[in-house]
Amino acid sequence: MISSLKLPRRYLTFMIVCWGGGTLPLIVIGVTDNLILMLAALFMVGALTGAGVDIWGTLLQRLVPLDMIGRVASLDFFVSIAFMPVSIAIAGPLSLLVPIPVIFVIAGIIPPTLAVIAMMAGCMRGSEDRHPLDAP
Numbered sequence: 001m002i003s004s005l006k007l008p009r010r011y012l013t014f015m016i017v018c019w020g021g022g023t024l025p026l027i028v029i030g031v032t033d034n035l036i037l038m039l040a041a042l043f044m045v046g047a048l049t050g051a052g053v054d055i056w057g058t059l060l061q062r063l064v065p066l067d068m069i070g071r072v073a074s075l076d077f078f079v080s081i082a083f084m085p086v087s088i089a090i091a092g093p094l095s096l097l098v099p100i101p102v103i104f105v106i107a108g109i110i111p112p113t114l115a116v117i118a119m120m121a122g123c124m125r126g127s128e129d130r131h132p133l134d135a136p
Contacts, residue, residue, distance in 0.1 A: 007058065007133045012124040015055040020115020022048030023108050030104030062133055 008014040025041035032038065064072045095103060 018052035027108035
């Protein structure tokens with residue numbers, strides 16, 4: 001659905017907010033046993049993550065030179081999936097040491113914290129101003 005809307009002026013900021021803030025609902029998974037609340041939280045995680053991915057895909061297509069798009073997209077995909085096995089390998093043993101609800105709370109808190117750091121440390125506003133996506 002987000003792909004049918006006009007791109008936000010602060011597209012990098014929006015993307016980071018979606019990805020970072022999109023994990024906050026995982027806290028609900030850690031603190032409730034209500035299925036409806038869990039489903040709503042997971043819907044929000046999926047919707048916000050998907051919105052960030054839509055912006056990212058648009059950025060790749062608009063800002064990467066055509067002669068490099070294949071290589072950049074391949075590298076992006078490789079890096080995106082490279083750490084999945086590592087996270088799975090860590091999650092199992094970690095769940096034996098740390099209660100699963102605590103893991104969900106931590107998983108909901110760390111990405112927004114990193115997103116705030118990225119927004120403060122990055123030069124997103126400057127890049128957004130130099131490369132407006134809706135420029136003619």
